[in-house]
Amino acid sequence: MIGLVALFASAQAADVLFPEATPASVDDFSVAGLFYGMVISEAEKQGLDFEDADDIRLWAGAEADACADAPACPANLWDRTGARLAVVVSVGRSPLGLDVVVRLHGVDEAAPFKVLEESVPPGQELAIATKIARTAKDVLPLLPARRDAGGGPVLVLEDEVMPMPGGVTQRPPPEPKPDPDPDPVDQAPPPIEPAPRDPDRQAGVPPGNDALRDRLRADEDRRRMGLPAGAYTRYEASGLSKRAWLDAARVRAGRGFLEIGGGWSIGDVDRGYGVRLRIEGSGSSFDAIGSVAQEGASASAAPNFGLTLGYAPAWWMDTSVSVAVQYGTKYLDTGWECLDRCDPPAREYTHDPVGAVQAFVEPRLRFYPVATGVVKPYALVAFSVLLHDGFEVPDSDYVDYPDSLAGAAFGPTAGIGLAFDPVSRVSIYGEVPGTLLFGGASTVREGEVTLTPTARESAGYVIRFVGGIAVRL
Numbered sequence: 205m206i207g208l209v210a211l212f213a214s215a216q217a218a219d220v221l222f223p224e225a226t227p228a229s230v231d232d233f234s235v236a237g238l239f240y241g242m243v244i245s246e247a248e249k250q251g252l253d254f255e256d257a258d259d260i261r262l263w264a265g266a267e268a269d270a271c272a273d274a275p276a277c278p279a280n281l282w283d284r285t286g287a288r289l290a291v292v293v294s295v296g297r298s299p300l301g302l303d304v305v306v307r308l309h310g311v312d313e314a315a316p317f318k319v320l321e322e323s324v325p326p327g328q329e330l331a332i333a334t335k336i337a338r339t340a341k342d343v344l345p346l347l348p349a350r351r352d353a354g355g356g357p358v359l360v361l362e363d364e365v366m367p368m369p370g371g372v373t374q375r376p377p378p379e380p381k382p383d384p385d386p387d388p389v390d391q392a393p394p395p396i397e398p399a400p401r402d403p404d405r406q407a408g409v410p411p412g413n414d415a416l417r418d419r420l421r422a423d424e425d426r427r428r429m430g431l432p433a434g435a436y437t438r439y440e441a442s443g444l445s446k447r448a449w450l451d452a453a454r455v456r457a458g459r460g461f462l463e464i465g466g467g468w469s470i471g472d473v474d475r476g477y478g479v480r481l482r483i484e485g486s487g488s489s490f491d492a493i494g495s496v497a498q499e500g501a502s503a504s505a506a507p508n509f510g511l512t513l514g515y516a517p518a519w520w521m522d523t524s525v526s527v528a529v530q531y532g533t534k535y536l537d538t539g540w541e542c543l544d545r546c547d548p549p550a551r552e553y554t555h556d557p558v559g560a561v562q563a564f565v566e567p568r569l570r571f572y573p574v575a576t577g578v579v580k581p582y583a584l585v586a587f588s589v590l591l592h593d594g595f596e597v598p599d600s601d602y603v604d605y606p607d608s609l610a611g612a613a614f615g616p617t618a619g620i621g622l623a624f625d626p627v628s629r630v631s632i633y634g635e636v637p638g639t640l641l642f643g644g645a646s647t648v649r650e651g652e653v654t655l656t657p658t659a660r661e662s663a664g665y666v667i668r669f670v671g672g673i674a675v676r677l
Contacts, residue, residue: 220340221281221290222247224257226272228296228303229445235302236295242333243293250337252344255287272307279314287311288347291340298428299450299458300517301325306336310347318343323428430457430519435575451628453576456516456676463512463524465633465672471663472501472641473532475560477595477608478657480538480552485545490602494651499595499608501644503663506531510564510670519575526586528564530666533557536595537658540603550655555598563591564639566617578625586617588639590666613644623674631674638667 225240227233244256260268264281271277271292278290290309295302302324307316320339324332426436429446439449482494508531514524539552568586595608621635641664 218253218255218259218285218287219289219344220247220252220254221260221268221278221285221287222254222256223260223268223271223278223290223292225293225295226270228294231445231447232296235297236293239295239302239304239329239333240293242330243291243336246330246333246337247340250341252337252341255285272305278309282312286350288350289340289344291336292316293336297447298323299430299446299455300428301458302329303428304332306339308340308343311350321424430455430575432519432575435519438576454578454580454625454628455519455576456522456572456625457519457575458516460513460515460677461522461524461631461674462677463514463526463633463672463674464510465512465670466507466509467668467670468505469508469530469666469668470503470505471639471666472503472613473506473530473562473666474502474504474535474660475532475562475592476500476502476535476537476658476660477597478537478659479597479605480653480655480657481540481603481605482651482653482655483540483542483546483603485542490542492604494653495606496647496649496653496655496657497606497608498647498657498659499645500660501613501641501662502533502535502660504533506533508564508668508670510672512568512674514568520572522570522572524568524570526564526566526568528566528668530562530564530590532560532562534560534595535658535660536597538597538605539655539657541653541655552655554658560593562593565589565591568617570621580623580625582621582623582635584617584619584621584635584637586637586639587614588617588641589614590639590641590644592644611644613641615640615642629676631676632671633674634669634671636667636669638665640665 222240222244225236225243227236240257247254257268260281263284267280268277271290272294278292281287281290288311292307292309294305297303300323302322304320304322304324306320306322308318308320309315310317318339320336322332322335422436422440426433429436429439429450431439435453435455439446439453442449444452477497477499479495479497481492483490483492508528510526510528512524512526514522516522535557536555537553538555539550541550543549566586566588568584570582570584572580572582574580590613592611592613594610597605597607599605617637617639619635619637621633623631623633625631645662
């Protein structure tokens with residue numbers, strides 16, 4: 205009886221292996237899984253012939269799990285696959301979003317020939333996943349071709365002879381031997397394999413200099429956490445996780461924030477408009493033959509209320525846009541003069557003041573001298589635009605006054621402030637910004653008018669005393 209036993213697993217024909225993304229910590233399993241799904245989806249869009257984590261487990265079991273942390277992976281996969289590239293991904297959270305490390309391993313190589321390190325801000329995850337898939341597609345043509353690989357060696361056990369009908373025996377025919385001297389013209393030149401790349405050497409670290417390598421890695425970790433050197437030293441000595449230490453130390457880097465506040469302003473918070481006409485009779489009506497109109501700010505004091513939306517890209521600075529409502533008062537005075545047919549020859553009116561609302565719009569920067577702690581002093585700078593409405597002047601039966609249009613004043617802003625962070629995501633703040641105002645005043649004269657509008661005194665600035673609460677997102 206013939207004794208022929210063959211143990212054979214189907215060859216893996218894919219070009220690229222995508223082991224499951226390795227989370228940087230136990231808290232990162234969910235984000236690692238979501239990001240890995242994006243990479244796989246983008247690999248499909250790029251038309252790559254690949255195997256994902258589920259495919260790899262069918263023939264490698266758990267040997268490719270946590271591949272980024274396993275020194276033997278992906279070297280333990282090459283003898284069981286026909287793939288030419290392995291893309292090993294590690295994903296972890298950071299104050300700025302995600303930290304993604306991608307190692308590209310060429311065929312039969314344990315060390316990666318390319319390493320990508322990406323700090324991914326929120327909303328950019330899909331763009332980085334696309335970059336990883338495109339990089340894999342671009343480097344694949346540079347890698348050598350592979351023979352078809354099976355799931356293990358083929359083992360054949362055969363009898364000395366094979367019985368044939370009639371008692372005749374026959375041995376199996378021998379396999380044909382390859383031509384010992386093939387025509388060199390028909391042979392393709394051997395592919396050029398890219399040399400493995402050493403990340404430490406790319407970073408300028410001499411071989412064996414562990415101290416320098418560790419310091420460079422610590423500097424990179426500190427940069428991702430958004431910390432100065434002294435604060436990072438305290439973090440290393442704390443024994444806490446990154447997120448726990450950042451929350452306990454009240455570090456603001458990498459977070460957006462929303463502020464609501466209000467207070468009191470002194471300076472140019474009011475506005476005034478005065479207009480005078482020279483008129484003359486024309487039949488049964490009067491025509492204006494001259495006019496003078498004067499508009500400008502007026503110094504006083506009034507409340508303000510504002511809303512600010514911002515983001516802190518670093519521990520020492522945050523950026524924001526603030527919109528504030530500035531309350532105040534509007535003053536109006538009018539008058540006319542008439543050279544003939546008028547009795548009296550001139551008349552002036554002072555109208556009742558009315559409440560008014562102006563609006564501050566400010567892009568802002570704040571600068572902090574300390575990164576950690578409950579109390580944080582700061583300085584701020586901004587460019588302010590103060591928008592105001594116009595004046596609609598009531599007319600009489602025989603005099604038509606020109607109205608004033610809406611406009612704006614503008615100028616630089618600087619100030620100081622103090623923030624209290626009682627918990628990691630909530631702050632109480634107080635600040636005093638001062639703004640120098642330019643523009644927003646005008647005098648328009650047409651013809652000759654002897655009367656002069658009432659002049660209001662302008663301070664040329666606004667100083668605000670503001671307090672409020674901030675919530676970090």
